[in-house]
Amino acid sequence: MDQGASLGEEFQLLREYLARLSDQRHRRGLVHPLEGVLSLTVLGLMCGCPSLSAIYRFGDIHPQLLSRLGLRRSPSVQTLSRLLGMVSVGEVRRVLLEFVLALEQRRGHEITTAALDGKTLRGVREDGTQLKALCVFSREGLAALDQVAMGNHFEEPQAAQEWIEAVASHCPGLEMLTGDALYADTNLAQAIVDQGKDYTFKLKKTNPDSTTT
Template identity: 35%
Template sequence: MCRQSATVCLVKLPALSGCSGLSLAERLVRLPDPRHRRGRRHPFVAVLLIASSAVMAGARSYAAIGQWARSAPQEALSRLGARLLISLNVRVAPSAATIRRIIAAVCPGGLADLTGSDPAGAESVAADDKSARGSRHGEVPAAHLLAAMTSDGRTLTQLRVPDKTNEITCFAALLAPFKPGWW
């Protein structure tokens, strides 16, 4: 996973070809599930769709995402693919803790590539780095991310910069999934 280095993250990227006409759910299916097989209760894509729907609705924290998921109507949870309790015929939303664990384990480079834009037709591409807010835990430093964006503000890709290095060493790896002809 991308928690160790940017190289590992980019090796596990899903195929980028053929993603341009797909819906968000169809793109997220291509992302590998980072969880162990044992103990999975909620579908991986459903958790990501619920989280993205909550953020689109204005949620700014994991607690707000969990609150949105708990109060979402059954029809919305059904469309997003939430887990079904067959005995009660009720859709169950994941908790805020489950959402937080899954989002923290997802490869940010693969997720950014699947949900990002195609650089074709862009006038220019810019790179920017940020430390992810709230990602520092005890002695573990905050996640340092490097992203590529087009001149009109569309995100192309993103990867985590390995600890004890800087973003300059990862710049070539950031642009590696794209054709060398456009840059």
């Protein structure tokens, strides 16, 4: 299959999943379809747009793209801010996870192993502080499955526990999670056991909690 055609089909698949998100607006008088705005935002971010104003300009200079997304004009910065603020983060996480699982199945990848790793989100700040997240990566398809927001590096075990308890069961076929020595944590170990799974930890002297786990 031609790579360009394949990418186009995969983006169309993403649009189908974005269309599942709840639109809290009254249907009367709607100008911009939510799925179209979100799709434009995704494309803008993929093309390096660092801000909402850059996403607006990106759409404004690509009118042929807007028509394909069902948009009559590029959404203003105010519209982008308002619509993105209305979308449920939890619902977005769920829909994107469903999309990635469907995408990996389409590519012939069975997700059995995932890696947990804390990352600082480049260019993403709140009150002047760069945000951090625990990222969950599929080892088979090298795809990002999910993210859990956290305050600092030492909150990774807590974020991992949250993900295991709330999300891991939505990944059928997932058999193994890997992480570094920081995850030698008592509460995380208990969460794994509560899921009916087993664990083994790598111990390091730099993690004093590991000796009591």
